[in-house]
Amino acid sequence: MTSILQAEPTGKVVVGVDTHKYVHTAVAVDTVGGVQGTTSVSADRGGYEQLETWARQFGQVLAFGVEGTGSYGAGLASHLRRHGHKLVEVNRPDRRVRRQRGKSDPIDAENAARAVLAGTATATPKSAEGSVEMIRHLKIARDGAVKARTQAMVTLKALIVTVPDELRQQLQSLSKMALIERCAGLRPGPVTSPSASAKHSIRAMARRWKDLHDEVKEHDALLGELTKAHAPDLVDAFGIGADTAAEVLVTIGDNPERIRSQAAFAKLAGVCPIPASSGKTNRHRLNRGGHRQLNSALYRVVIVRMRFHQPTIDYVTRRTAEGKTKQEIIRCLKRYLAREIYQHIKAKQPPTQST
Missing domain, CATH: 3.30.420.40 (ATPase, nucleotide binding domain)
Structure with a gap:
């Protein structure tokens, strides 16, 4: 045989x-x-x-x-x-x-x-050939600029701590934007003393921060235009701005039909409930899997809604009275938000496509 x-x-x-x-x-x-x-x-x-x-x-x-x-x-x-x-x-x-x-x-x-x-591998890859791919490129550049801008500010403030006393006293009490403007306008002159070298370095850090800040604003403007054109209903939803919408769209890709249901999207975002029951205890816990950047974006939207969105505030009050913890309430809200986002994305798909 x-x-x-x-x-x-x-x-x-x-x-x-x-x-x-x-x-x-x-x-x-x-x-x-x-x-x-x-x-x-x-x-x-x-x-x-x-x-x-x-x-x-x-x-x-x-x-x-x-x-x-x-x-x-x-x-x-x-x-x-x-x-x-x-x-x-x-x-x-x-x-x-x-x-x-x-x-x-x-x-x-x-x-x-x-x-x-x-059959253990079944995922359909993103097509990466449409406007979402354009959004992804811009978001990568924006996120890198934001990270570098933050590092420039941290380095600037750390440097101010160790500069000569006279210069430090002039700068340490200023607000962020006032500090940037003052430092960017310094005139160190010939670098022949510690004070001059400190001014030169501080000015370089401040000007780097301003350049990066302008770059971030340019990326934000382009991302706002692209996300508004691609998913206007998503951008207009309460608490969802261009950056959050961009994260959602980049995760889903140019071919959203590859995500077949709102439950599949919830699992992709790491917000589907995970059973954590034993004996007479019947409960669910947070899901620590899924796409963590998308999960973080949903978390930010939920926190904004818990503070400013009246229906969400009422929901939190009711669930708190039922004995739910804040962590459990946030888990539920992220799940509801994932369902809402999926409906916005599904509405954009042609009726003939499989969802």
């Missing part, structure tokens, strides 16, 4: 791809688990076409399981999508599997193919 490992090729394969910056490694596995071939191609258009031609020699390609579709595999994913192939996003293998089988590019590619065959 022929074993599974010795079975004849079925004419249908799943291709797993381990992606890297310059080279992608692929393994073709048939539907009974037999490895049909391994190859490595360059991470460019010619390599993508070579990989596609190589895969077809084994018969019908059921799907491509690709690691890193949002990074090194983005170009390959875009190429395969344009040529009509089914694409599945594969996460990094479990560490226990790597301990058992070892680590190499062909092994990782084979694991990706087997994850698709086993």
